[in-house]
Amino acid sequence: MSSPNSPLPVSLPTDAELVLKVIPMPADTNGNGDIFGGWVMAQVDLAGSVLPARIADGRLATVAVNEFIFKQPVRVGDILSLYARVTRVGRTSITVKVEAYTERFRTQGQYIKVTEASLTYVAIDDNGQPREIPKR
Template sequence: MNAPSPTDMEMTLRTIAMPADANPAGDIFGGWVMSQMDLAAFVRANELAGGRTVTVAVHEIVFKKPVKIGDTLCVYTSIKKVGRTSITLNIEAWTRRHYEHTREKVTEAVFIMVAVDADGNPRPVAEAQQ
């Protein structure tokens, strides 16, 4: 299946799946994919919050297809909701298959990030936008 990339989301991170991140069968560990999604959530939430954010929850992570060694992993984000101190993001991970021109959605999840101050205490997101 050669699906188009999501047009209603922003590509926030792109990286290559390397052999060190794979099991003996050549499939990339789900934890590595999730960490890339977390990095993308961090980047997008920090931009919106104007400062440091931390991950407080991940909901319904769904691994739809494997990521293989050499695949380019593209992580897309969209803002679902902004609360007083929190930012909820939809995250999708897509691959561009190694030596192919196909794209496939491989993983999706909802991440909740909280804006924090220098001491790690929650702070209003609006403070960063002033």
């Protein structure tokens, strides 16, 4: 049950793929005792790269974080589920939207949206230079 100050549970996206699930631990906390934003950003970057890796058929590099919104804190022991969907495929780059939802350990099955982001990855060759994405 939600308290008056807690966010209401939401439904999970049906137009995105679950690409990563992770549980943050005490070593991942900031000075407030919540999970450090940099840790969340790293998980989002990992999750965001999954779908572009399938499309690019080779190495990728993160070239832009177009948007990153922290909506709610993540807590130690939460089950963090990250969903991704490709929003654009260009000649050398792929843009992905990532949404992160948490299940508080004691209320599993009730999801709260904690983060949303848009990231752009570029396909690179063995020398780290941009390369064309194979046509499908």
